[in-house]
Amino acid sequence: MLNRRNFLRASLAVGGGMLLSARIPLGAYAATLGKASPDAVSLNAYVRIAPDGKITITAKNPECGQGIKIMLPMLIAEELDVAWADVQIEQADLDPRYPAQIAGGSQATPVNWLPLRQVGAAGRQMLIAAAAAEWNAPATDCTTSPGQVLHAASGRSLSYGELATKAATLPVPNLKTVPLKDPKTFNIIGKPTRNIEVPRIVTGQPMFGIDVSVPGMLYAVFQKCDVHGGKLIGSNVAAIRTLPGVRAAFEVKGGKDLHGLLDGVAVVADSWWQANRARQQLEITWDEGDIAGQSSSDFAATANRMAAGNPEIILRRDGDVNAGFGKATHVLEAAYHYPFLSHIDLEPQNCTASFADGKVEIWAPTQNPAPGSKLVAATLGIRESAIKVHMVRAGGGFGRRLSNDYMVEAAWISKVAGAPVKLLWTREDDMRHDFYRPAGYHFFKGGLDADGNLVALSDHFVTFSLDGAVANSADMGPAEYPARMIENLEFGASLIPLRAPTGPMRAPRSNGLGFAFQSFLDELAHAAGKDPVAFALNILGKPRLLPDPPGPRAGPGFDTGRMAGVIKLVAEKSGWGKEKLPSGTGMGLAYYFSHLGYFAEVVKATVSGAGAITVDKVWVAGDIGSQIINPLNAENQAQGAALDGIGAALGQAVLIDGGKVVQGNFDTVLPLRMRQAPPVEVHFLVTDHPPTGLGEPALPPALPALANAIFAATGKRIRSLPLKDHDLSTTA
Amino acid sequence: MQYTITVNGVPHSVDIDGETPVLWVLRDTLDLKGTKFGCGAAQCGACTVHLNGLPIRSCQMPIAAVGDAAITTIEAIGQTKVGQHVQAAWIDLDVPQCGYCQAGQIMSATALLTRVPAPTDHDINEAMSGNVCRCATYTRIRAAIKRAAEAGRA
Ligand code: FES
Numbered sequence: 001m002l003n004r005r006n007f008l009r010a011s012l013a014v015g016g017g018m019l020l021s022a023r024i025p026l027g028a029y030a031a032t033l034g035k036a037s038p039d040a041v042s043l044n045a046y047v048r049i050a051p052d053g054k055i056t057i058t059a060k061n062p063e064c065g066q067g068i069k070i071m072l073p074m075l076i077a078e079e080l081d082v083a084w085a086d087v088q089i090e091q092a093d094l095d096p097r098y099p100a101q102i103a104g105g106s107q108a109t110p111v112n113w114l115p116l117r118q119v120g121a122a123g124r125q126m127l128i129a130a131a132a133a134e135w136n137a138p139a140t141d142c143t144t145s146p147g148q149v150l151h152a153a154s155g156r157s158l159s160y161g162e163l164a165t166k167a168a169t170l171p172v173p174n175l176k177t178v179p180l181k182d183p184k185t186f187n188i189i190g191k192p193t194r195n196i197e198v199p200r201i202v203t204g205q206p207m208f209g210i211d212v213s214v215p216g217m218l219y220a221v222f223q224k225c226d227v228h229g230g231k232l233i234g235s236n237v238a239a240i241r242t243l244p245g246v247r248a249a250f251e252v253k254g255g256k257d258l259h260g261l262l263d264g265v266a267v268v269a270d271s272w273w274q275a276n277r278a279r280q281q282l283e284i285t286w287d288e289g290d291i292a293g294q295s296s297s298d299f300a301a302t303a304n305r306m307a308a309g310n311p312e313i314i315l316r317r318d319g320d321v322n323a324g325f326g327k328a329t330h331v332l333e334a335a336y337h338y339p340f341l342s343h344i345d346l347e348p349q350n351c352t353a354s355f356a357d358g359k360v361e362i363w364a365p366t367q368n369p370a371p372g373s374k375l376v377a378a379t380l381g382i383r384e385s386a387i388k389v390h391m392v393r394a395g396g397g398f399g400r401r402l403s404n405d406y407m408v409e410a411a412w413i414s415k416v417a418g419a420p421v422k423l424l425w426t427r428e429d430d431m432r433h434d435f436y437r438p439a440g441y442h443f444f445k446g447g448l449d450a451d452g453n454l455v456a457l458s459d460h461f462v463t464f465s466l467d468g469a470v471a472n473s474a475d476m477g478p479a480e481y482p483a484r485m486i487e488n489l490e491f492g493a494s495l496i497p498l499r500a501p502t503g504p505m506r507a508p509r510s511n512g513l514g515f516a517f518q519s520f521l522d523e524l525a526h527a528a529g530k531d532p533v534a535f536a537l538n539i540l541g542k543p544r545l546l547p548d549p550p551g552p553r554a555g556p557g558f559d560t561g562r563m564a565g566v567i568k569l570v571a572e573k574s575g576w577g578k579e580k581l582p583s584g585t586g587m588g589l590a591y592y593f594s595h596l597g598y599f600a601e602v603v604k605a606t607v608s609g610a611g612a613i614t615v616d617k618v619w620v621a622g623d624i625g626s627q628i629i630n631p632l633n634a635e636n637q638a639q640g641a642a643l644d645g646i647g648a649a650l651g652q653a654v655l656i657d658g659g660k661v662v663q664g665n666f667d668t669v670l671p672l673r674m675r676q677a678p679p680v681e682v683h684f685l686v687t688d689h690p691p692t693g694l695g696e697p698a699l700p701p702a703l704p705a706l707a708n709a710i711f712a713a714t715g716k717r718i719r720s721l722p723l724k725d726h727d728l729s730t731t732a
Numbered sequence: 733m734q735y736t737i738t739v740n741g742v743p744h745s746v747d748i749d750g751e752t753p754v755l756w757v758l759r760d761t762l763d764l765k766g767t768k769f770g771c772g773a774a775q776c777g778a779c780t781v782h783l784n785g786l787p788i789r790s791c792q793m794p795i796a797a798v799g800d801a802a803i804t805t806i807e808a809i810g811q812t813k814v815g816q817h818v819q820a821a822w823i824d825l826d827v828p829q830c831g832y833c834q835a836g837q838i839m840s841a842t843a844l845l846t847r848v849p850a851p852t853d854h855d856i857n858e859a860m861s862g863n864v865c866r867c868a869t870y871t872r873i874r875a876a877i878k879r880a881a882e883a884g885r886a
C-alpha cells in the first residue's frame with residue numbers, strides 16, 4: 001500500500017515477508033539544516049523483514065570510515081524494535097532512487113535523525129496492526145519487544161517474521177504522526193555498537209576500491225602534467241607499447257575542467273607493476289601554459305603587498321572599526337598564514353571500469369558518485385542510463401573523493417583500451433593531483449579597552465581566486481566567529497589568482513580559519529592580561545541565539561550558551577588553570593563552531609630545549625545535541641578528527657613551485673605517527689537540540705589549541721603552520 | 733623468471749620479473765588483496781608482511797630477494813595465537829575507521845607482541861611508528877595492543 005502524502009510504501013518482498021520503502025521530501029527538516037532549497041533533497045530507505053525474522057537494511061551512503069554504514073540502520077532498527085543482532089546491512093549501488101548519496105558535510109546525522117526513525121516506527125506499527133488483526137484485539141493493547149509483538153492480556157506473541165507477509169498488505173501510517181519511542185527507552189541508539197565490517201578488515205578480506213577484480217581486467221596508470229591543466233604536445237608513447245607486459249599505451253586529449261578528464265598518457269599492462277614500470281620510460285612534452293610561473297613564495301609576497309592596501313571585498317562591517325581602534329587602550333596587529341594541504345587518503349585514488357557495447361560499469365571508492373556518473377556520461381558521450389556505478393568502500397575520504405576525476409579517467413581508458421581496467425594512482429599522483437585545502441593569509445588587528453574587553457576587530461583575509469571567482473573552499477562567511485559579538489568589526493578579503501585546483505577538506509574553511517582566528521584571540525587574551533577561558537566567556541556573553549546573516553550558508557544561527565557550555569566542560573575536564581605545569585609545558589585552549597557542532601579543546605604540550613614538540617594530551621568537549629547515536633564510533637571519530645588536526649599542524653604543507661606541487665610522498669608531507677599521537681579524552685555535553693554530525697567539527701579547534709599550548713609552554717607565538725618549520729629551541 | 737615463494741605455508745611458482753615487489757606479487761598474481769599499497773616508498777607500512785616472522789615493507793622487497801624465506805600475510809596471521817589475540821582485540825575495541833591501514837598495523841603489532849609479549853608505550857612507539865593511520869586511530873591501536881598482550885598472558 002502506498003501513502004502518497006509521505007511516500008511510504010509497503011509491499012510483499014520476494015521470497016515472502018515485507019519490504020518497506022520510503023521516499024521522504026526533507027522540507028520538514030529544513031529548519032534544522034538551514035538549507036535554502038530543501039525540497040530538492042529527499043531521503044530514501046529500504047527495509048526488508050524476512051519470514052525468518054531477519055531484517056535487511058540498505059545502507060545508501062558511501063562509506064569511507066565515518067561509520068555511516070551502521071549508524072543509519074541503527075536509527076531504523078531502534079524504532080522498528082528489533083534485535084541489532086538480527087539486522088543485516090547491504091551497501092547500495094548508485095541508484096537514482098537515492099538522491100542524496102554523499103559522504104560529506106557531517107550531514108548524515110541531522111538529515112536522517114527523524115525520518116529514518118519514522119520509517120522504523122511505521123514498520124513497527126504495521127506489524128502491531130497485523131498481530132492485532134490476527135488476535136482480534138485492539139492494536140492499543142499490543143506492544144513489542146525486540147522482534148515480536150506481544151499481547152500482554154492473553155500472553156500471546158507473534159514474531160515479526162510470522163507477521164511480515166500480512167503486514168505488507170496493510171495501510172501504511174502517516175510518517176509525520178507515527179509515534180516515536182521515548183529516547184529513555186532506546187535499546188540500540190546510544191549503545192556502543194561495533195562496526196560490523198571489522199572482522200573482515202582484520203582478516204584482510206578484499207573490500208576496498210583497490211581490491212576490486214573483474215574478469216579480463218588489465219591495470220592502468222595515467223601520467224598527467226604536474227603543472228595543473230598542462231597540455232600534451234607529444235610523447236614517445238609508441239616506444240612504451242613495446243615494453244614488457246604493456247597491452248596498450250595512448251595519449252589522451254582532455255578538457256579544461258580540472259575535475260574532469262585532463263591531457264595525459266595512459267599505460268595499460270598485464271600487471272600494475274608493469275604498467276608503472278613502463279610509465280617511467282615515458283618522455284612527454286607539455287605546454288605548461290602561463291600557470292607555470294606560480295609559486296608559494298610569490299603568493300606570500302603578493303599577500304603582504306595586498307595587506308598594505310584596502311581589501312578588494314568587504315565581507316562584513318559592524319560599527320566603526322577605526323573609531324574602535326582609536327578608542328582602544330591597546331591595539332594588536334598580527335599576520336597569520338596556513339598552507340595548502342593534500343588530503344593524503346591512505347588508499348591512493350583508483351577506480352575500476354569496464355566499457356563494452358556503449359555501456360560502462362564502474363567500481364569506485366567515491367564519496368559522491370552521482371556527479372561522477374554525469375561526468376562519465378558527458379565525457380564518453382553516453383547516456384547516464386548506460387552507466388552503472390558500484391560504490392566500494394574507500395580507504396579514507398576527507399573530502400578528496402567528492403571529486404570523481406579518477407572515475408572518468410578509468411572509464412575513458414577502459415573504452416580506448418577495449419578492456420576492463422583498474423586504474424591506480426601512485427602516492428605521487430595522489431599528492432600532486434589533489435584538490436588542495438587552500439592556503440590563506442590573515443592580517444588581523446584587534447583593539448582592547450582598559451578592562452581588557454575586545455572592542456574592535458578587523459581581518460584582511462588574503463585568499464585565492466580561480467577564473468575570477470573565489471576558489472573552492474577558499475571563502476569566508478560574514479558570520480565567522482567572533483562576528484556578531486564585537487561592536488566594531490570589519491572583515492575584508494583580497495584575491496590572489498590561482499590555477500592549482502582547490503576543494504573541500506574535512507571541515508572545509510573552518511580547518512584554516514579556526515587556526516587563524518583562535519590563535520589571534522588567544523594572543524588578544526594574553527595581551528588583555530586575561531585567562532583565555534575567561535576571555536572567551538566574556539566575548540560570548542550571556543546565552544543567546546545569534547541568527548545567521550542571510551546568504552547561501554545561512555544556518556540555524558550560533559548559540560553562545562552552547563559554545564560557553566563546552567568551553568566550561570573542557571576547562572573542567574582538563575584541569576585548566578588548576579595545575580602548576582613544569583617549565584616547557586603549557587596548555588592551550590581553542591573552540592570552534594562548524595557543521596552545527598560546538599567543540600572546545602585543550603591541548604597540553606611540552607617543548608624541549610632542543611625545540612622538539614611532544615603533544616602530551618588532548619581534551620575534547622563537544623555539543624552535538626541530545627543524542628550520541630553510537631558512542632563507540634563517536635569517540636573514534638572525535639579522536640581521529642582532533643589528531644588529524646594535530647598531524648596537519650605539526651608536519652603538513654603542500655608548496656607550489658613553478659606551478660607544480662613540490663611534495664610527493666610521506667617523507668615531505670608528514671602524516672601523524674604513533675610516537676607523536678597523544679591520548680585524546682572525549683566528552684560530550686548532551687543538550688536539548690537535534691543531534692548533528694561529528695566527522696568534521698572536532699577538527700578545527702585542535703590546531704590552534706596546540707599552537708596556543710606552545711605559546712603557553714615557550715612564550716613563542718605560532719603564526720604560521722606547519723610547526724615543523726619553526727625553530728622552537730631555547731638552548732644554543 | 734620462475735620463482736617459487738612460500739606464502740602462508742603454501743609454495744607458489746610464479747613467472748615474473750625478479751624486480752617485482754612482493755606486494756604486487758601478493759596482490760595481483762596470487763590474489764591476496766589484504767596487503768595494501770599506500771606509498772610504495774617504505775613510508776606508510778600499509779604493505780607490511782612477515783618474512784620469517786619479521787615485519788617487512790613488501791613494496792620494497794623484490795621477489796628475487798625472497799629465496800626460501802617464509803612470507804606470512806594478514807590472510808593467515810590468525811593462524812598464530814598472537815595473531816588471534818590481536819585480531820580479537822581489534823574487533824573488541826572497534827579500532828578501525830576506514831580500515832585501510834589496519835592489515836599493516838596488525839602485522840606490525842603481531843610481530844611486536846611475538847618478540848615482546850608485554851610491550852611498554854615506548855616499545856609500541858618504536859614498533860608501530862612506521863605504520864601510518866590516516867584516520868588516526870592510534871589511541872585504539874595502542875589500547876588494542878595492550879589488550880592483546882593481556883590476552884596472551886591469560
Ligand atoms: S606501500 Fe609499502 S610502506 Fe607504504
Ligand code: FES
Pocket residue numbers: 065346395396828829830831832833834864865866867868869
Ligand atoms: S583506519 Fe583509515 S588509515 Fe587507519
